[in-house]
Amino acid sequence: MFFRSFLKINLRTLILSLAIFSVVVTLGNSFYATYKVQRTLLIDNTLEANRVYAAKLAEMTDVFLNMTQDHLAYSASLLSSHMSDSKMLMNEARRLHQQSDTFNSVVVVNAEGMIIATSPQTLAIKGITIDSPNAQQSLKAKKPLITDPFISPAGNYLISLSHPVFSASGDYLGYIAGTIYLEQDNILAAILGKHYYNDGSYLYVVDRHKTLIYHPKEQRVGQKILNNIAIDEVVAGRENTRTLFNSEGIEMLAGFAPIQRAGWGVIAQRPKEATLAGLDGHIISVFIKSLPVAFFTLAGIWVSAVFISRPLWQLARDTTLIDKKEVQENISNIPSWYFEAAQLKRAIIKAMSLLNDKISQLHNDSHTDPMTSLLNRRGMQQVLDQYQKEQCSFAVITLDIDHFKRVNDSFGHDVGDKVIQALAQLMRNNARQEDALCRSGGEEFMIFLPNTKQSTAFKVAERLRLQVEGFEMPTAGFITISLGLSHWSGEPEAINSVLKQADKALYLAKQQGRNRTITTKK
Numbered sequence: 460m461f462f463r464s465f466l467k468i469n470l471r472t473l474i475l476s477l478a479i480f481s482v483v484v485t486l487g488n489s490f491y492a493t494y495k496v497q498r499t500l501l502i503d504n505t506l507e508a509n510r511v512y513a514a515k516l517a518e519m520t521d522v523f524l525n526m527t528q529d530h531l532a533y534s535a536s537l538l539s540s541h542m543s544d545s546k547m548l549m550n551e552a553r554r555l556h557q558q559s560d561t562f563n564s565v566v567v568v569n570a571e572g573m574i575i576a577t578s579p580q581t582l583a584i585k586g587i588t589i590d591s592p593n594a595q596q597s598l599k600a601k602k603p604l605i606t607d608p609f610i611s612p613a614g615n616y617l618i619s620l621s622h623p624v625f626s627a628s629g630d631y632l633g634y635i636a637g638t639i640y641l642e643q644d645n646i647l648a649a650i651l652g653k654h655y656y657n658d659g660s661y662l663y664v665v666d667r668h669k670t671l672i673y674h675p676k677e678q679r680v681g682q683k684i685l686n687n688i689a690i691d692e693v694v695a696g697r698e699n700t701r702t703l704f705n706s707e708g709i710e711m712l713a714g715f716a717p718i719q720r721a722g723w724g725v726i727a728q729r730p731k732e733a734t735l736a737g738l739d740g741h742i743i744s745v746f747i748k749s750l751p752v753a754f755f756t757l758a759g760i761w762v763s764a765v766f767i768s769r770p771l772w773q774l775a776r777d778t779t780l781i782d783k784k785e786v787q788e789n790i791s792n793i794p795s796w797y798f799e800a801a802q803l804k805r806a807i808i809k810a811m812s813l814l815n816d817k818i819s820q821l822h823n824d825s826h827t828d829p830m831t832s833l834l835n836r837r838g839m840q841q842v843l844d845q846y847q848k849e850q851c852s853f854a855v856i857t858l859d860i861d862h863f864k865r866v867n868d869s870f871g872h873d874v875g876d877k878v879i880q881a882l883a884q885l886m887r888n889n890a891r892q893e894d895a896l897c898r899s900g901g902e903e904f905m906i907f908l909p910n911t912k913q914s915t916a917f918k919v920a921e922r923l924r925l926q927v928e929g930f931e932m933p934t935a936g937f938i939t940i941s942l943g944l945s946h947w948s949g950e951p952e953a954i955n956s957v958l959k960q961a962d963k964a965l966y967l968a969k970q971q972g973r974n975r976t977i978t979t980k981k
């Protein structure tokens with residue numbers, strides 16, 4: 460069923476459908492590929508931008524920590540011969556504290572762990588011996604150190620950078636330490652704590668134990684984060700990018716880098732949704748911009764489809780009217796501008812002319828007598844139908860060879876045939892172009908003379924009779940014919956009755972002695 464209706468689709472529709480299908484598939488595929496490429500590009504670029512940003516901050520933090528350690532080292536060298544000079548200790552602590560916003564406080568601790576100088580002095584911890592494990596890290600280390608975050612005796616959440624103080628003879632005398640409060644303003648907070656994103660992006664810093672040191676949500680500072688692949692990697696010292704879900708289940712594009720000096724990690728991340736937010740609009744604008752070209756392409760295809768299919772369509776249409784007279788000329792006039800159409804047109808024209816020849820030959824064969832090439836009874840009937848249709852008056856002569864049996868009997872059938880053919884030729888010689896000659900039976904003939912008066916027809920009959928009489932037939936010699944004549948002047952008289960009258964006249968001619976022409980009396 461489908462196949463049958465499929466066959467009825469015309470070539471133009473087929474070309475158009477195929478072209479539209481190809482255009483839609485190609486465009487759709489291009490949009491999909493563009494979307495995919497843009498999406499991957501946006502994600503990769505964002506991941507890379509976050510990694511670079513995190514790496515830059517990590518590098519700046521490393522530079523800052525190195526510089527800070529250098530400052531502490533310088534102070535430690537100044538204090539090595541003045542650890543018992545409390546005024547000197549106090550002045551150096553103040554200088555270090557006040558020269559920049561690096562430290563929130565500075566303390567000097569002796570080898571026994573007792574705080575012997577502070578700045579600011581309001582700290583009120585001078586004389587206290589430190590006992591918390593975190594605070595004791597610097598004492599035990601006896602080398603430059605950045606502590607893990609801890610809560611100070613004064614209740615601040617901080618980290619401490621310390622440098623040991625040795626005497627000229629190399630004895631350990633204590634250390635000088637600067638503290639950086641993680642929840643207050645200072646240079647490190649300015650580097651790591653303040654960022655100006657407004658699209659849901661943010662940055663945070665973890666220490667070597669995966670504890671948050673800086674985070675935009677201050678309440679989360681101090682929280683330990685487990686099950687975060689970015690944090691796992693960055694504390695292992697790797698700089699990389701990752702797509703992950705944050706604690707709120709939001710998909711994030713994270714770039715991270717370690718701060719080598721402290722063993723911390725900086726993680727910069729942006730929501731994937733915010734990254735891709737503009738992409739749909741971008742693709743829609745690409746689609747809208749490509750519409751005019753798509754429209755003109757389709758219009759071009761449509762025009763081409765019409766142009767290409769027209770010759771074939773015209774050929775197909777005209778071949779369905781093959782029985783119409785003017786079809787061959789119409790087909791010849793079809794402009795077939797490409798090879799296949801031209802070949803097809805040529806083949807159709809050739810087939811049609813062969814067919815017409817064959818048909819007219821068959822028509823001739825079925826309407827003529829093969830021996831004499833005169834009309835047979837079918838041909839005669841066609842002529843009569845034509846006269847009747849056109850109301851064309853005519854005279855009819857029926858004629859018959861006299862004693863033809865004798866010819867056959869005396870000379871044989873072949874000679875008889877030759878006589879019949881010779882008589883047919885004599886009839887032809889006597890006839891006008893418009894006369895119709897017919898062999899109506901074995902040795903019986905009829906001559907139809909359109910638009911001819913009975914008297915004229917009589918003269919024609921007599922002329923023929925005399926010619927036959929005077930003509931020597933091959934082998935058989937001389938013969939005679941008898942003729943009967945009648946006339947049809949149009950309706951209402953039936954044509955058949957006119958033929959019967961002619962037959963009757965012939966019969967009379969035979970009866971009256973043969974070799975004569977008899978006209979019917981009306």
Ligand SMILES: Nc1nc2c(ncn2[C@@H]2O[C@H](COP(=O)(O)OP(=O)(O)OP(=O)(O)O)[C@@H](O)[C@H]2O)c(=O)[nH]1
Pocket residue numbers: 859860861862863864865867871872873874875876879900901902969
């Ligand atoms: N050779 C030959 N003979 C034919 C043909 N058709 C009919 N005949 C013969 O024509 C003869 C007609 O004979 P008849 O009907 O007796 O008439 P006829 O001998 O001509 O005598 P009338 O017509 O009375 O003068 C028959 O012998 C047929 O066999 C033909 O095609 N060829």
